[in-house]
Amino acid sequence: MSAKIRLYVDHPLGAGQTVPLERAQAHYLFGVMRQTVGGQVALFNGRDGEWLAEVTRAGKRDGELSCLEQTRPLRMPPDLWLCFAPIKKARTDFIVEKATEMGAARIVPVMTEFTNAGRVQTDRLQAHAVEAAEQCGGTYVPEVAEPVRLDRLLDGWDGARHLMFCDEALAAEGGGAGLETRGPWAILIGPEGGFSEKERARLGRLEAAVAVRLGPRILRADTAAVAALTLWQLALGDWG
Amino acid sequence: MSAKIRLYVDHPLGAGQTVPLERAQAHYLFGVMRQTVGGQVALFNGRDGEWLAEVTRAGKRDGELSCLEQTRPLRMPPDLWLCFAPIKKARTDFIVEKATEMGAARIVPVMTEFTNAGRVQTDRLQAHAVEAAEQCGGTYVPEVAEPVRLDRLLDGWDGARHLMFCDEALAAEGGGAGLETRGPWAILIGPEGGFSEKERARLGRLEAAVAVRLGPRILRADTAAVAALTLWQLALGDWG
Known part of the structure; x- marks a missing residue:
């Protein structure tokens, strides 16, 4: 399965990994995109592929996601x-x-x-x-x-x-x-x-x-x- | 030789052909690009190739050019x-x-x-x-x-x-x-x-x-x- 929202984060991704959100990302995800706890988002960091993650905490200035499963492996472009x-x-x-x-x-x-x-x-x-x-x-x-x-x-x-x-x-x-x-x-x-x-x-x-x-x-x-x-x-x- | 300014006109082009300018083109050529009588411009109309033309009259609301020589043949794109x-x-x-x-x-x-x-x-x-x-x-x-x-x-x-x-x-x-x-x-x-x-x-x-x-x-x-x-x-x- 795949989430509609894709977010780049500079944080390690892996099974069960918790990912804190920065202020701008929390604003985008919860303020603009109206996501709440339980909402699903695709995360990637340029190193660990794409992961389906679930919102576990949604604040005004920060928040937290938890990785569920890898949805795509890392695919490097040509050099x-x-x-x-x-x-x-x-x-x-x-x-x-x-x-x-x-x-x-x-x-x-x-x-x-x-x-x-x-x-x-x-x-x-x-x-x-x-x-x-x-x-x-x-x-x-x-x-x-x-x-x-x-x-x-x-x-x-x-x-x-x-x-x-x-x-x-x-x-x-x-x-x-x-x-x-x-x-x-x-x-x-x-x-x-x-x-x-x-x-x-x-x-x-x-x-x-x-x-x-x-x-x-x-x-x-x-x-x-x-x-x-x-x-x-x-x-x-x-x-x- | 080739002019720096290229202008599309909807008028026949050919040796000695006189080309009247519309208001917007006169404004662009004389007002914006500061061309005066004797200035050279490349014209094309999508049918007769590209022609080097000389400004023969430069007004505020209109003007006239005279074709000198063809500088490029018509080149149609593929269908x-x-x-x-x-x-x-x-x-x-x-x-x-x-x-x-x-x-x-x-x-x-x-x-x-x-x-x-x-x-x-x-x-x-x-x-x-x-x-x-x-x-x-x-x-x-x-x-x-x-x-x-x-x-x-x-x-x-x-x-x-x-x-x-x-x-x-x-x-x-x-x-x-x-x-x-x-x-x-x-x-x-x-x-x-x-x-x-x-x-x-x-x-x-x-x-x-x-x-x-x-x-x-x-x-x-x-x-x-x-x-x-x-x-x-x-x-x-x-x-x-």
Whole structure:
């Protein structure tokens, strides 16, 4: 059986385990969703799978749940990072939401030369990833990393992690050509103005990098993120 | 050479052709974008490709452009419809924008049993499609059709048009299995609550229909639209 409400908690889950609720979660569960003692909720913490739990105490500022049974095992996404140049607030939120639904393991805001975005609030983006995981039925929440400059990211790049980036001029063929090697990967989505010449040259020299082309029209960054994640998941991920 | 501003007009385009501007376009071009006589703009009308044009008259309420040379031929998208159950306003707008960028030829809002949306403003959605075409470099604007009930849509379904819909239970295999036949196609994206049993049975019986699975997580309708369009464009469309 499965509960309608799914809640991410940062607490161990297991048979008979008691789970205390934080203030915001108690407000959501009892104030907004009108749950009372005996109500059933699905819990996940990104480590122990999904558990059916029962409300055992419902307060205004806190509460407690008790785990009944595991309803889903932990399902890790593939070892795929989504690196993206932040854009306007709403579309950046969308990219984090979509990366979570589409099964990225880690989300990395990357500052490129043409990135035109204000301060990136990592904790707000992390909250979006949690919400998206609650909603999409996932048992894992991707970590939203602190923003990093593209040149620094590439300076420290692990050569074992392949990098797929979108560049019409550098892509040899259309579609998923070049996506053959299994193992850790990252997708890099550039800003609205594209990559600078210097950045493109650097990416072109990176041995682990593969340029792909996402069709004949120009895609907005949030569209490109979903399209690139689809391309990758079909070729190498868990969609097969 | 190519102009930075792209404008959709409903007027024939050709060498030496004069193009009058409507009030809203004159306001945008001269008021917002600060163009003056001699300024260059790219025009397209969905029929004659893209033309470089020069401002010959710039008024407060109207204006005129003169076509100089064709900068791109007309590029039609594949004969692909995106049929989708409208959702919340902002996400419905996003679906129309993304369908245009991703290369759908026609966009059809479909009312299913579990569709939970207010009135669909077709002309507002059409304006979003125009804006997305201006922005993505396309020379074609998909038509946004009037909303139609799913049962009526299927009653009048042209058997020559294949239909791809997303259903985990009915999909035989993951990925793009079943997307082999070329010709006219449509993609159908269900509402948040999914299709009803009756609708699923009817879709399952439709000879031209193929069920696909979009990965192991539940996607929001706007994410599913982009993922499904990617899947189709890779298998049968203009992304190869």
